[in-house]
Amino acid sequence: MDPNEEISGGVWAGEIRWGRLTWGRIQDLLRNPSYAGAYVYGRFRSERWIDAEGVIRTRTIAVSRAQWEVLIRDHHPAYISWQTYLRIQKRWQPIKRTAWRGLRARTPPCSRA
Numbered sequence: 001m002d003p004n005e006e007i008s009g010g011v012w013a014g015e016i017r018w019g020r021l022t023w024g025r026i027q028d029l030l031r032n033p034s035y036a037g038a039y040v041y042g043r044f045r046s047e048r049w050i051d052a053e054g055v056i057r058t059r060t061i062a063v064s065r066a067q068w069e070v071l072i073r074d075h076h077p078a079y080i081s082w083q084t085y086l087r088i089q090k091r092w093q094p095i096k097r098t099a100w101r102g103l104r105a106r107t108p109p110c111s112r113a
């Protein structure tokens with residue numbers, strides 16, 4: 001493919017692009033219900049306000065699962081089961097990002113001889 005050629009049909013037009021495993025990607029997998037095969041609408045809402053200097057500010061706020069507008073389980077093939085997703089969400093609450101920093105320095109159990 002010519003790098004100067006315009007790609008149509010989405011961000012990468014169906015190409016799979018592998019990237020480094022990052023904290024953000026781990027969060028995406030563990031917290032996004034689409035990986036559990038669900039279609040969801042209304043997970044987030046935007047809030048806008050004008051600050052003291054007159055600048056319009058926007059922030060995104062996560063909405064609790066009970067308040068999602070649409071949730072269709074088993075909408076598409078899942079990477080993890082819905083039960084696993086729910087179990088992860090329960091355990092996720094007390095985990096802070098700083099707690100994971102120490103884990104990155106350790107050797108993963110699967111790579112130990």
